[in-house]
Amino acid sequence: MTGFVSFVSSGPGDPELLTLKAVDRLSTADAVLFDDLSSGPILAKAREGADMVGVGKRAGRASPKQDHVSRLLVDYAKSGAKVVRLKSGDSGLFGRLEEEIIACREAGIEYEIIPGVTSAMAAAAAAGIPLTRRLTARRVQFVTGHDVTGALPEDLNLAALADPTATTVIFMGKRTFAELARRLQGAGMSADTPALLAESVSTPEEKLVRGTLGAMEQLIAEEAADGPALILLGPLAEGR
Amino acid sequence: MTGFVSFVSSGPGDPELLTLKAVDRLSTADAVLFDDLSSGPILAKAREGADMVGVGKRAGRASPKQDHVSRLLVDYAKSGAKVVRLKSGDSGLFGRLEEEIIACREAGIEYEIIPGVTSAMAAAAAAGIPLTRRLTARRVQFVTGHDVTGALPEDLNLAALADPTATTVIFMGKRTFAELARRLQGAGMSADTPALLAESVSTPEEKLVRGTLGAMEQLIAEEAADGPALILLGPLAEGR
Numbered sequence: 258m259t260g261f262v263s264f265v266s267s268g269p270g271d272p273e274l275l276t277l278k279a280v281d282r283l284s285t286a287d288a289v290l291f292d293d294l295s296s297g298p299i300l301a302k303a304r305e306g307a308d309m310v311g312v313g314k315r316a317g318r319a320s321p322k323q324d325h326v327s328r329l330l331v332d333y334a335k336s337g338a339k340v341v342r343l344k345s346g347d348s349g350l351f352g353r354l355e356e357e358i359i360a361c362r363e364a365g366i367e368y369e370i371i372p373g374v375t376s377a378m379a380a381a382a383a384a385g386i387p388l389t390r391r392l393t394a395r396r397v398q399f400v401t402g403h404d405v406t407g408a409l410p411e412d413l414n415l416a417a418l419a420d421p422t423a424t425t426v427i428f429m430g431k432r433t434f435a436e437l438a439r440r441l442q443g444a445g446m447s448a449d450t451p452a453l454l455a456e457s458v459s460t461p462e463e464k465l466v467r468g469t470l471g472a473m474e475q476l477i478a479e480e481a482a483d484g485p486a487l488i489l490l491g492p493l494a495e496g497r
Numbered sequence: 498m499t500g501f502v503s504f505v506s507s508g509p510g511d512p513e514l515l516t517l518k519a520v521d522r523l524s525t526a527d528a529v530l531f532d533d534l535s536s537g538p539i540l541a542k543a544r545e546g547a548d549m550v551g552v553g554k555r556a557g558r559a560s561p562k563q564d565h566v567s568r569l570l571v572d573y574a575k576s577g578a579k580v581v582r583l584k585s586g587d588s589g590l591f592g593r594l595e596e597e598i599i600a601c602r603e604a605g606i607e608y609e610i611i612p613g614v615t616s617a618m619a620a621a622a623a624a625g626i627p628l629t630r631r632l633t634a635r636r637v638q639f640v641t642g643h644d645v646t647g648a649l650p651e652d653l654n655l656a657a658l659a660d661p662t663a664t665t666v667i668f669m670g671k672r673t674f675a676e677l678a679r680r681l682q683g684a685g686m687s688a689d690t691p692a693l694l695a696e697s698v699s700t701p702e703e704k705l706v707r708g709t710l711g712a713m714e715q716l717i718a719e720e721a722a723d724g725p726a727l728i729l730l731g732p733l734a735e736g737r
Contacts, residue, residue: 355627378506
C-alpha cells in the first residue's frame with residue numbers, strides 16, 4: 258500500500274497561524290519532515306508517536322542535500338505512511354516545493370498542497386499596515402535576496418523592483434541588502450523610500466525596525482539578530 | 498468601556514483554511530462585519546448570538562459605501578463590542594483595510610490584524626504548482642485588474658508585468674483581461690506565456706482552466722462562471 262504526502266504550509270512561526278487543515282494533517286501524520294523554521298511549538302500539533310524528521314536548511318549551515326530530502330519523502334510514502342512535509346510560511350514561495358513534487362510524481366505518489374500564511378502577510382499585519390493601497394500601491398512583489406550561490410541574483414528586473422509605487426518584499430535578503438540597495442538607488446529609487454525590517458515575525462523574538470532604503474544597511478548591522486527576516490520597501494512600509 | 502476590532506483574514510473560502518487565531522476571534526466576537534466572499538460556511542465559526550452584519554461589495558452590484566462600513570465598525574467598537582471585521586483572502590491585499598484602520602485610529606479604537614491565506618497561494622496549491630521557481634521564476638507579483646472606476650489601471654508598470662520570468666497573479670481581472678493581454682503583448686510578452694484561470698478557489702465551485710496569454714480572453718468568455726477569479730501568468734502556470 259502506497260502512502261500519501263501532504264505538503265503543509267506552517268505559516269510564519271506562531272502555531273495559532275496554522276490553518277485548521279494543517280492541524281488536521283499534522284494530527285494524523287505517521288511521519289513529519291520539517292524545516293528548522295517550522296519547528297518549535299508547531300511540532301506539538303503532530304500526532305504523538307509520529308516519526309519527526311528535521312531536514313532543515315539554514316543560511317550558512319550544513320544541511321541535508323535536496324535529493325536526500327526528496328528521497329526520504331518518497332521512501333516514507335512508499336512504506337505506506339501518511340507523510341506531512343512541513344514547510345515554513347507558504348510552501349509555494351521560495352521553498353523547494355517543485356523539486357519535491359517532481360520526486361513524488363516520478364515515484365507515482367499522490368500528494369496535496371495545503372496553502373498557508375506567508376511571512377510577508379504576517380509582517381505587514383504585525384506592522385499594522387496593508388500590502389496594497391487603493392490608489393497608489395496597487396502592485397506588490399516578492400523577491401528573494403539570494404540565488405543558489407548565496408549571492409544577490411544577477412538577473413534582477415530593476416524596472417520592476419525600483420518602482421516607487423509598488424510594495425516590495427525581499428525574502429532572505431539581509432546579507433545581500435547593501436548591494437541590492439545600491440542597485441535600486443542606481444536605478445533611480447529614492448534613498449528616502451520607506452523600509453521595514455521584519456525579523457522572526459509572529460514569534461516571541463519578533464522584531465520590527467523602521468527606516469528608509471538608504472538607512473537600512475546600517476539598521477540591519479546594528480539591530481538585526483539572526484532570525485529569518487524580510488525587508489519591505491515602498492510607501493506602505495512607513496506605517497503608523 | 499471601548500471595544501476592540503480584530504481585522505480577520507478569512508482565507509479563500511474553504512473554512513478549513515481559516516487559521517486557529519481567526520477561529521478563536523470568530524468564536525468570541527460580539528459582532529461580525531463580513532464581506533460577501535467571506536460568508537457561507539465560514540460564518541458558522543462565529544459565536545452563536547453574535548450580530549452578523551453583511552457589508553459586502555461585489556463587482557457591478559450596489560453595496561454599502563466605505564465610510565458607512567468604517568462608521569459601523571467604529572460604532573460597534575464604541576459600544577464596547579469585540580468586533581471581527583472579516584475580510585476574504587488576506588486582509589492586507591486589495592481590500593480596503595487601510596481606510597478602516599485609519600477610521601479606528603481616529604476614533605481611538607485599538608485593533609489587531611490577523612493575516613490569512615491569500616487566494617493566490619490557494620490557487621497555486623490547487624493547481625499543484627509553486628509560485629516561485631529556484632532558478633527561473635524568482636519574482637512573484639500581485640496586481641489588481643481594475644482601478645477605482647472599474648477600468649484597467651492606466652499606470653501599469655509594463656516592464657514589471659511583461660517580464661516572462663516572473664509569476665504574475667491578477668486579482669479581479671476577468672473583465673479587463675482582454676485589454677491587459679493586449680498591452681502585455683504590446684510590451685513584448687509572448688502570446689504563448691502559460692496562463693491559468695482560477696475561479697472560486699478552495700470552494701465546491703472551484704474551477705481551474707489552463708491556457709496561454711493569447712488564448713485566455715476566449716477561455717474566460719467560454720468557461721468562466723461568476724465567481725471571484727484570479728489569473729496567473731508565467732512559466733509556472735503551465736503546471737503538471
